[in-house]
Amino acid sequence: MVIEHLDIPGLDKACDYISNIERDGFALFEKVLDDGTVNQLLTVLRNLNSDVAFNQRAGKAFGIRNLLNVLPLTRMLANSAPLRALVEPVFGCEARVVRGIYFDKHRDANRKVAWHQDLTIAVRERVELEGYGVWSVKAGIQHVQPPIAVLEKMVTLRLHLDDTNESNGALRVIPGSHKHGRLDVEEIQSWKEHQWTVPCPVNRGGAMLMRPLLLHSSSAATNSKHRRVLHFEYSSANLPCGMNWYDA
Secondary structure, eight states, X not given: OOOOOOOOOOOXXXXXXXXXXXXXXXXXXSOSSOHHHHHHHHHHHHTSOGGGOSEEETTEEEEESSHHHHOHHHHHHHTSHHHHHHHHHHHOTTOEEEEEEEEEEBTTBOOOEEEEOOOOEEESSOOOOTTOEEEEEETTEEEEEOOXXXXXXXXXXXXXXXXXXXXXXXXXXXXXXXXXXXXOHHHHHHHHHHSOOEEOXXXXXXXXXXXXXXXXXXXXXXXXXXXXXXXXXEEOOOOOTTOOBSOO
């Protein structure tokens, strides 16, 4: 199936979310995608060959790391005017999508995700540079932890293709934790014990915008419903000479 057009409704311009992003590290939105667009995306995802998945069982894909290349339609979506209207107020027009991931939490691919920050970026090749370390390879793609300054110029947009609440793995976050840099294990434990945590339910077609340094977790699903999410990372940072974003 080829989708030539995505009919994405405009965002409510009156919604002031920038202060939420700066103060809390996240903001939630209703109906960023209409039902027709969600159905089109789900059809394409269901028809994908499971060989492209980093997590698959019984021929079904539950996760795709290089989503923008595997499914070019998602790059068009990530660069669409309504989605950029969410991202550009945070970083300006120089912000660009640098990674796309597809997640499906389901009873056949169901696990608890502990409290953590998103500390790695995907790059095209391994280049040894000061401040870049903890290299790893995931789905054949080089990943590295960059300096905090790079992560502070990033924002993640999560588009929900299913109604999501705590029974099927909605994120929980610790507001304000993104302001404190890279946290070690003991610091994360202290945040978890002494700060309040917030569930982030998002309905089908809704979205969550979050900073990668925001502490977040999710429980294993307690029902049989899907929790399918398109995860797009945007950045206004330029990487050092010789290092390139994998998907930019």
